[in-house]
Amino acid sequence: MADSSKLYARAKEVIPGGVNSPIRACLSVESEPLFIARAFGSKLESVEGDVYIDFVQSWGPMLLGHAHPAVTEAAQKACAAGASYGAPCPAELELAEMVIEAVPSVEMVRMVNSGTEATMTALRLARGYTKRDKVIKFEGCYHGHADAFLAAAGSGYADLCIPGTPGVPADTVKDTLLAPYNNLERVKELFKLHPEDIAAIIVEPTAGNMGLVPPAEGFLEGLRALCDEYGALLIFDEVITGFRLSYGGAQARFDITPDLTTLGKIIGGGFPVGAYGGKKEIMQHIAPCGNIFQAGTLSGNPVAMATGIATLKLLKQADYAALEQRTSKFAHELLNVLKEKGVPVTMNTLASMFTVFFTDTPVTDFATAKTAAPKLYTTFYKQMRAQGIYLASLSYEAAMVSFAHTDEDFEKALEAARKVQF
Ligand code: PMP
Numbered sequence: 001m002a003d004s005s006k007l008y009a010r011a012k013e014v015i016p017g018g019v020n021s022p023i024r025a026c027l028s029v030e031s032e033p034l035f036i037a038r039a040f041g042s043k044l045e046s047v048e049g050d051v052y053i054d055f056v057q058s059w060g061p062m063l064l065g066h067a068h069p070a071v072t073e074a075a076q077k078a079c080a081a082g083a084s085y086g087a088p089c090p091a092e093l094e095l096a097e098m099v100i101e102a103v104p105s106v107e108m109v110r111m112v113n114s115g116t117e118a119t120m121t122a123l124r125l126a127r128g129y130t131k132r133d134k135v136i137k138f139e140g141c142y143h144g145h146a147d148a149f150l151a152a153a154g155s156g157y158a159d160l161c162i163p164g165t166p167g168v169p170a171d172t173v174k175d176t177l178l179a180p181y182n183n184l185e186r187v188k189e190l191f192k193l194h195p196e197d198i199a200a201i202i203v204e205p206t207a208g209n210m211g212l213v214p215p216a217e218g219f220l221e222g223l224r225a226l227c228d229e230y231g232a233l234l235i236f237d238e239v240i241t242g243f244r245l246s247y248g249g250a251q252a253r254f255d256i257t258p259d260l261t262t263l264g265k266i267i268g269g270g271f272p273v274g275a276y277g278g279k280k281e282i283m284q285h286i287a288p289c290g291n292i293f294q295a296g297t298l299s300g301n302p303v304a305m306a307t308g309i310a311t312l313k314l315l316k317q318a319d320y321a322a323l324e325q326r327t328s329k330f331a332h333e334l335l336n337v338l339k340e341k342g343v344p345v346t347m348n349t350l351a352s353m354f355t356v357f358f359t360d361t362p363v364t365d366f367a368t369a370k371t372a373a374p375k376l377y378t379t380f381y382k383q384m385r386a387q388g389i390y391l392a393s394l395s396y397e398a399a400m401v402s403f404a405h406t407d408e409d410f411e412k413a414l415e416a417a418r419k420v421q422f
Helices: 004-014 069-080 090-102 115-130 155-159 184-193 219-230 249-254 302-317 320-340 374-386 407-419
Strands: 036-040 043-046 051-054 108-112 134-139 176-180 198-203 233-237 260-263 274-278 346-350 353-357
Touching (some): 090 108, 090 302, 108 115, 115 198, 115 260, 184 198, 184 219, 233 249, 320 407, 374 407
Parallel strands (some): 134 176, 198 233, 233 260
Antiparallel strands (some): 108 274, 260 274
16 A cells, blocks of 8 residues: 655655655644545545545635536546647636636736746736835745745745745845735835835735734725835735635725736646736736736646636635635634633634634734744644644644535534644
8 A cells, every 4th residue: 555654755865855845744743744645525535545624725726625526627628638739728818807807906917837926927027117126025924936035934934944045145135125914004114214116015915824814904905005105016915815715806805906916726726827917007018018028838728727717617606605604613613622722722714714823812913923832733733634634734824625615524623623632
């Protein structure tokens, strides 16, 4: 029988750390990765044949659950018609039109292959368009691994606890200005210090990479107003929130209009897709109609476009409110189970996401997220996993619930949590 541990040992010989993305290695939860054989609905099956209820959902894309029949069929059909053309195809146009219809601020959109490419290009576009260099990002927000964003980033980067990544020249991040999430005063100060140099603010309109941290009342409105006042662009990084906080993303839910939006994860239905879009007037500066360059051999890939279209068609009809209600009920029940154990615990939840922070401090930014005790999360993670509940291998991530999760899944997860010993 296949064995995750043996595969991991083999993988470490040929892939750095044995994984193709750092947090998969499960180092911070003192565990080894499970190798996955297949996934269906709310479940993952490891190569050993053990089935887990999955609250990671590939870190966000699988809002419909794994291997949804309509998405699988779309992939198979598209694949049979050729995997890549390097030329326009109708599916990329159809997905672009669907994104534009769904996401309020997007009038034009360009498909890329990952969230990283989307944010990297949105920043290049903002800089080229405004002819300014500086960007404000928030501590604990993660915008992919492009050089400019690797300053006080969240997600797996936070886990490594290094102030900067070797290989990112100091000059590359010198224009990245940092502010605490939800701290409008600090953003105002930065604008006062650099009134004519800030090209953009980039923000996760609900943070998902320092654990889930919703925006405080007035925070996003304040960012919009400051950008307008100083002639900077507001970039919403909706790689997680897009099509998750609502069909129109965070901007539809909070009714704030950014200038540029980055998307990823859900729009590919599990295939590698990212996108950036916004006002026509700005997007037209991208090559070939403008002179700001961005390109991609596999961008608009017909298989990934087909799975994206199939996913969005289903999500358009989906009952987001019901999923939110079920997620919130489950998260609060989980909170009560953990509270009864006498550990410090705070629960943040919004839409179909939640994060358990092992702290008594309300979590509103990266500093408060860091008050959570990593050891308690490690204990929780290990014992839940041993009982068939698959959680994020890092406390700085939001747990994801899909439309495929059943009440029985929630009950099993609660039952497992009741048995955890701290
Ligand atoms: N932005 C946000 C908000 C993300 O959460 C992520 C990935 N977790 C990215 C950008 C980067 O996306 P990718 O991993 O597809 O490059």
